[in-house]
Amino acid sequence: MKNFEKFYINGAWVDPLSTARLSVINPATEMPFATIAMGSKADAERAIEAARAAFTSFSETSFDERLALMERILSILKRRNDEIGDMISREMGAPIAMARAEQAGIGIAHFSATIEAMKSFAFEYMQGTTRIVHEPIGVVGMITPWNWPMNQIACKVAPALATGCTMVLKPSEIAPLNAILFAEVLDEAGVPKGVFNLVNGDGPTVGAVLASHPDIDMVSFTGSTRAGISVAQAAAPTVKRVHQELGGKSPNIVLRSADLEKAVAAGVRRCCDNSGQSCNAPTRMLVPMESMDAAIDIAIRTANSITVGAPDNEATVIGPVVSEAQFDKIQGLIKAGIDEGAQLIVGGPGRPAHLNSGYYVRPTVFARVTNDMTIAREEIFGPVLSILGYDTLEEAVAIANDTPYGLAAYIQGDLAEAQALSRKLRAGTVRVNASSWDGFAPFGGYKQSGNGREYGKFGLHEFTEIKGVVGYLDA
Numbered sequence: 001m002k003n004f005e006k007f008y009i010n011g012a013w014v015d016p017l018s019t020a021r022l023s024v025i026n027p028a029t030e031m032p033f034a035t036i037a038m039g040s041k042a043d044a045e046r047a048i049e050a051a052r053a054a055f056t057s058f059s060e061t062s063f064d065e066r067l068a069l070m071e072r073i074l075s076i077l078k079r080r081n082d083e084i085g086d087m088i089s090r091e092m093g094a095p096i097a098m099a100r101a102e103q104a105g106i107g108i109a110h111f112s113a114t115i116e117a118m119k120s121f122a123f124e125y126m127q128g129t130t131r132i133v134h135e136p137i138g139v140v141g142m143i144t145p146w147n148w149p150m151n152q153i154a155c156k157v158a159p160a161l162a163t164g165c166t167m168v169l170k171p172s173e174i175a176p177l178n179a180i181l182f183a184e185v186l187d188e189a190g191v192p193k194g195v196f197n198l199v200n201g202d203g204p205t206v207g208a209v210l211a212s213h214p215d216i217d218m219v220s221f222t223g224s225t226r227a228g229i230s231v232a233q234a235a236a237p238t239v240k241r242v243h244q245e246l247g248g249k250s251p252n253i254v255l256r257s258a259d260l261e262k263a264v265a266a267g268v269r270r271c272c273d274n275s276g277q278s279c280n281a282p283t284r285m286l287v288p289m290e291s292m293d294a295a296i297d298i299a300i301r302t303a304n305s306i307t308v309g310a311p312d313n314e315a316t317v318i319g320p321v322v323s324e325a326q327f328d329k330i331q332g333l334i335k336a337g338i339d340e341g342a343q344l345i346v347g348g349p350g351r352p353a354h355l356n357s358g359y360y361v362r363p364t365v366f367a368r369v370t371n372d373m374t375i376a377r378e379e380i381f382g383p384v385l386s387i388l389g390y391d392t393l394e395e396a397v398a399i400a401n402d403t404p405y406g407l408a409a410y411i412q413g414d415l416a417e418a419q420a421l422s423r424k425l426r427a428g429t430v431r432v433n434a435s436s437w438d439g440f441a442p443f444g445g446y447k448q449s450g451n452g453r454e455y456g457k458f459g460l461h462e463f464t465e466i467k468g469v470v471g472y473l474d475a
């Protein structure tokens with residue numbers, strides 16, 4: 001059992017003031033393998049004080065100093081990538097190769113993209129005789145989830161450092177160890193003391209302090225809509241900026257012009273990727289009604305080809321889901337799908353037959369789902385796909401937009417048709433056909449999927465205040 005019971009505050013690894021501890025569980029074995037300290041209100045306040053004290057000097061560093069710092073971080077992240085990936089695999093169950101290449105690799109991608117973006121970002125410019133200045137917003141509280149842990153940490157910390165903010169990070173208590181390695185990277189890179197601080201703990205204790213504290217100028221939250229609302233409520237009396245990246249129930253519209261085989265197979269795989277634990281997973285596939293039977297055939301074949309297994313086995317495509325609570329929640333939603341009359345075509349309740357321990361879920365597809373069913377409305381966060389039929393394109397758009405969420409939407413088919421359709425979808429990201437991830441594209445949600453945008457120049461914008469110095473030049 002490894003002990004990770006220190007916090008990183010004011011440039012040093014310090015003992016917590018709190019005595020509470022939590023075991024970190026490997027979801028593949030259901031066994032604890034490490035412990036962390038769970039911070040108290042006093043631990044959070046100590047970190048906020050350090051970040052506040054560091055703000056004046058860090059906000060006055062030059063662009064070149066911050067660029068050099070970002071480049072040092074990037075090179076250390078590259079060196080330690082596999083170690084970070086292995087840790088993520090152990091604590092949240094992602095298959096080892098994917099954990100290294102994608103889960104950890106995305107941290108590198110965000111630092112690279114932010115470095116590129118900061119080089120062309122207009123931090124200051126003239127507008128008539130007024131000087132427009134983007135200044136760092138101040139001390140940022142960051143609260144992150146377990147599903148793509150390094151993604152969320154990097155896409156907040158990179159723009160915050162690039163703009164001259166100081167920060168306190170509270171990562172998910174369910175997958176907290178990658179954040180400890182990340183803090184080691186920042187320490188080695190020479191981030192000035194107090195600029196980056198890490199306190200582990202739970203949401204209602206440490207998270208709530210970050211949300212409500214008057215010395216925090218902005219809280220950047222990624223997680224469930226439920227917790228995002230609590231954060232916004234706690235933040236309201238101090239009128240800080242609240243940036244939320246929340247849940248999703250993203251539609252994937254398969255147009256009549258699409259290659260059905262390719263589109264359905266890719267949609268099933270994408271929904272199950274990361275064991276279905278992606279906020280932007282395409283979980284509602286919309287197919288033309290007359291193609292429903294053919295789509296069912298393709299979905300069954302594809303789901304059966306997804307190998308579920310131990311994260312350290314190279315043949316594994318998807319590992320376990322993160323926790324017992326998540327496993328139980330998914331099982332309950334699969335049961336709701338069956339009880340409400342959706343057609344279960346592959347997968348279903350329980351673990352895959354060859355696995356009798358670990359939080360493994362069978363890739364599951366329901367067909368002939370209607371958009372009022374629980375499985376079409378609630379975020380499941382497991383490898384569970386709903387296929388819905390549509391007759392007209394107008395109907396497809398109405399179904400796609402009939403959700404409280406608006407994080408992402410997907411379109412498969414003719415490019416010109418997809419371009420026109422993309423404007424009708426109420427979602428922060430629309431992905432057309434087999435487009436690959438774009439670390440410079442804005443990422444964030446419409447409706448109850450959040451507010452604000454991350455990634456590239458949009459992240460830089462998010463972490464700044466805009467000042468107008470009127471009369472900067474004589475008229």
Ligand SMILES: NC(=O)c1ccc[n+]([C@@H]2O[C@H](COP(=O)([O-])OP(=O)(O)OC[C@H]3O[C@@H](n4cnc5c(N)ncnc54)[C@H](O)[C@@H]3O)[C@@H](O)[C@H]2O)c1
Pocket residue numbers: 143144145146147148152170171172173201202203204206207208211222223224225226227228230231245246247248278279280379381407445449450
């Ligand atoms: N939109 C996005 O960018 C995005 C990305 C990844 C995950 N998510 C969402 O995250 C959820 C899964 O992650 P999770 O289970 O870790 O979510 P969660 O909301 O339970 O926890 C997220 C973080 O919030 C903290 N937290 C919980 N309650 C809090 C409170 N009352 N006050 C302050 N902090 C609190 C947790 O400790 C954790 O650090 C899904 O709903 C998913 O869609 C969204």
